Amino acid sequence: MRCYLVTGGCGFIGSHLVDRLLADGHDVRVLDDLSSGRRENLNERATLIVGDVCDAAVVKSAMDGADGCFHLAAVSSVQRSTEAWAATHSINQTGAINLFEAARSAAGARPVPVVFASSAAVYGDSEALPLQEAGVALPISPYGADKLGCEFHARAAARVFEGRFAGLRFFNVFGPRQDPASPYSGVISIFADRALRGLDLMIFGDGEQVRDFIHVSDVVRCMAKAMAFLEGQPSGYFSPFNVCRGERVSVNMLAQAVLRASGSTVPISHGPARCGDIRYSQGDPAHSQSVLGFAAEITLIQGLTDALTWI
Numbered sequence: 001m002r003c004y005l006v007t008g009g010c011g012f013i014g015s016h017l018v019d020r021l022l023a024d025g026h027d028v029r030v031l032d033d034l035s036s037g038r039r040e041n042l043n044e045r046a047t048l049i050v051g052d053v054c055d056a057a058v059v060k061s062a063m064d065g066a067d068g069c070f071h072l073a074a075v076s077s078v079q080r081s082t083e084a085w086a087a088t089h090s091i092n093q094t095g096a097i098n099l100f101e102a103a104r105s106a107a108g109a110r111p112v113p114v115v116f117a118s119s120a121a122v123y124g125d126s127e128a129l130p131l132q133e134a135g136v137a138l139p140i141s142p143y144g145a146d147k148l149g150c151e152f153h154a155r156a157a158a159r160v161f162e163g164r165f166a167g168l169r170f171f172n173v174f175g176p177r178q179d180p181a182s183p184y185s186g187v188i189s190i191f192a193d194r195a196l197r198g199l200d201l202m203i204f205g206d207g208e209q210v211r212d213f214i215h216v217s218d219v220v221r222c223m224a225k226a227m228a229f230l231e232g233q234p235s236g237y238f239s240p241f242n243v244c245r246g247e248r249v250s251v252n253m254l255a256q257a258v259l260r261a262s263g264s265t266v267p268i269s270h271g272p273a274r275c276g277d278i279r280y281s282q283g284d285p286a287h288s289q290s291v292l293g294f295a296a297e298i299t300l301i302q303g304l305t306d307a308l309t310w311i
């Protein structure tokens with residue numbers, strides 16, 4: 001049994017990870033400021049510290065005695081990062097650096113391993129599909145730039161103090177607890193909620209942009225594998241890993257799939273394209289498969305039923 005710190009553990013992905021870690025018999029401590037996360041998401045067997053990852057002293061004390069850390073706390077909306085650039089930068093990048101520094105000193109002799117949420121947004125508008133970790137990463141949003149910055153800092157920390165880091169480039173994650181009430185939430189939760197409430201599905205742009213959707217239970221499984229892998233690394237390790245299915249689905253196709261799965265007949269409308277919106281996103285899962293032994297299992301259609309039932 002180990003003790004893990006999960007930042008952002010009251011959020012969508014983090015709360016599922018907490019459930020999994022507890023089910024595996026570990027102790028879990030959560031650091032979350034409840035800005036987008038909710039207490040109701042959190043398993044009552046976890047210990048909650050309400051605090052901000054931008055506060056280095058709070059982060060250091062939350063890390064004290066932990067055997068490892070999963071860092072998920074961030075503003076997860078690409079759109080929000082274009083509207084509140086400096087504010088999201090301090091959370092999405094400086095918050096991660098606070099975490100990395102705390103990992104350095106937490107256990108005294110040996111830095112604790114850190115699995116952190118990077119993003120497919122680091123690839124920007126690359127057309128070299130499927131996207132590979134060894135390929136070029138040129139972000140086109142403040143959010144993507146900050147996530148790539150986290151990876152650069154992790155790479156440096158692996159050298160400077162021999163920390164162990166895995167930067168998981170999540171593609172588009174969906175499933176229960178993805179908040180449908182927020183306009184900054186993921187497209188599947190928004191479409192599912194609107195279809196069930198009889199409201200039109202609004203597509204930003206022509207809808208031919210593509211995403212690689214992956215269910216949250218697969219993502220959580222990958223995070224656990226990444227931690228086990230890092231725990232077996234001697235010292236000074238960093239690698240990014242795609243966390244994806246390797247399939248491309250256009251937003252137009254997604255809207256039709258949500259209508260079919262929900263039995264709804266609401267109209268589909270179009271609005272202006274979002275600024276900072278990537279056109280084509282489809283990952284190559286080969287590196288994660290060969291190094292971590294991870295392969296996604298849940299298809300978009302299976303997962304849609306799950307997401308609709310939860311709403």
Ligand code: NAD
Nearest residue numbers: 008010011012013033035036037052053073074117170173
């Ligand atoms: P979420 O908004 O549901 O969860 C984020 C959590 O972090 C929330 O509980 C929030 O309250 C907390 N938080 C935010 N700012 C904080 C701060 N300053 N201090 C402490 N806690 C803070 O989002 P999510 O979809 O679960 O995303 C989790 C992570 O995965 C994020 O790092 C996000 O960037 C990344 N990610 C998500 C997706 C996706 O499709 N959902 C894809 C790629 C990467």
Ligand code: UD1
Nearest residue numbers: 076077078119120121171172184185186187202203204209
């Ligand atoms: C999402 C994640 C981000 C992650 C990235 C990785 C969220 C909120 N964002 O960003 O954290 O790093 O994937 O790939 O989970 N759209 C509509 N109508 C809507 C909502 C969205 O057409 O009502 C479109 C968007 O313009 C975009 C696509 O759907 O083209 C996906 O949008 P969204 O779910 O917000 O995700 P990303 O911006 O890809």
